[in-house]
Amino acid sequence: MVSLAMTNKPTALTALPATWFDGRSSRRHAVQLQIEAQTLVMRPLDGSLAVQHFALADLRLGEAWPDCPWPLDLPDGGRLWLGATTTAMLAPKLPQRAPGLAQRLSASWAGTLACLVCLLALLVWFDRQGAGLAAEGLLGLMPRSVDQKVGELVEAKYGQFGFVASTLPMERQRRLRARFAEAAEQAAPGVAVKLDFLRESKKEAGFNAFAQPNGSIVVFDGLAQSLSDDELMAVLGHELGHVVHRHGMQNVLRSFGLFSVAGVVLSDFSTVAATMAATVQGMRYGREAEREADAYARRFIAQQGLPPQTLAAVWLKFKDEQRRRGVGEIPGWLSTHPGMDERLDTEQGSQR
Ligand SMILES: [Zn+2]
Structure with missing residues (x-):
């Protein structure tokens, strides 16, 4: 060519x-x-x-x-x-594209009025059922393509968040990527995952890991340097649990329940997804979601033939980091993952 x-x-x-x-x-x-x-x-x-x-x-x-x-x-x-x-x-x-349903509806008064009535009815229903219940129910209706889109939009913002390239040796990055890809395929066949290593900023290596709804997981250098490969697999198992259970999208639906339903109804994902992306970046999961992800991590490490105390070892390193930084300086993963003492008790209890 x-x-x-x-x-x-x-x-x-x-x-x-x-x-x-x-x-x-x-x-x-x-x-x-x-x-x-x-x-x-x-x-x-x-x-x-x-x-x-x-x-x-x-x-x-x-x-x-x-x-x-x-x-x-x-x-x-x-x-x-x-x-x-x-x-x-x-x-x-560029070729002119036919206006979407949303555009056509918003161009007509009757359409706008009909939408308003529908949204009002949804609002009443949403209010009575409670946001949490609605989020769980709606999750099944939300196509996976939305998870994909939301994840991609957040990824596109990493530069704006100040994240910079990892300084972790390429050989270790490659080894961990290959190991995690194989383990994830075994634990959750068909779920697309991607592992990226980054620094939180030029100055700060970052003691954190997080997952996007599209299966894209980021581990910051500070965390990767403190943990062994086996311990990182436990963290990755936990993050994979969030992806598999779609906790990120549950959060989004809790915050944007009505809005996202309206978006799906009007097949206008892109605008909804852009707004959702703003929610995802400040992601904090609920206690129930953390327990589910921990349980997932326990099954994941067992499947990999790792000792059950691997997860407890990770929590202890987080606590050490917290102590090292002093009161008030909580590493990201701790602040977004509440109940560390309770978790240590659970891990130690499950091994007794
Ligand atoms: Zn978590």
Whole structure:
């Protein structure tokens, strides 16, 4: 295949900046876009990556939330995120997409009124049933594609949160990734998982681990350096428990019950997901969810042939870290994972 990159003639259209995700990894790439005839030319700023060409007719501009970047879906499963200026330049050249149900409804008074009545009825029902019950019931109705989308949106924000690349040796990262992938496939076949190592910031290695609803798990360097590989597997088993039980989405539904139902009804996931992403980043699970994830971790480590006290050893290291930092400086995982003493009692009790 001949790369058009070599033969590109300069055009009057200036190169427009955008962020590109290839749809396979969570890594973001800065790119420059140009339209040439009926083709979108995407040039990654990282020169080692290939220039790509997409027919304009195959591109699909998603819906954006106010002040959020616009998603542009690529035919190969990748996605571009466009700023307002880039969107304004590109949108007129892209195929016009039929307005979604949400747009059509909101354009008509009758439709808007009907929606309001439906939402009011849902509000009354939601109020009577209680948010928790509704969250559990609604979870089954919520397609997995929403978990995927919410996770991706949060991942795209890691840079904004100040997370930076891991300094953990590549060999250990590779070893842990392979080991966890195999263990997860055994424990939860068909559940997509991905393990990333990051630092919380340039200054702080971070003593934390967390999972996104799409199965993307992050372990910060500080935690990875303090724990053995076996102990990290216990932490990963716990995080996998949150993914399998969809605790993140339960949280989202508790906060956004009505809103997300409305979003699903109007098949307008992208806007709902963008708002949900804001909730996920400050994720705190309830006590019940933590117990479920702990129980999952116990089964997970047993399946891996690890001694049952592995999980207790992890809790003890968290307590040590807490002591080391002094009162008030609680590591992330402790603050988002309440009841550490109770858990130690449970672990020690279960081994007596
Ligand atoms: Zn947890």
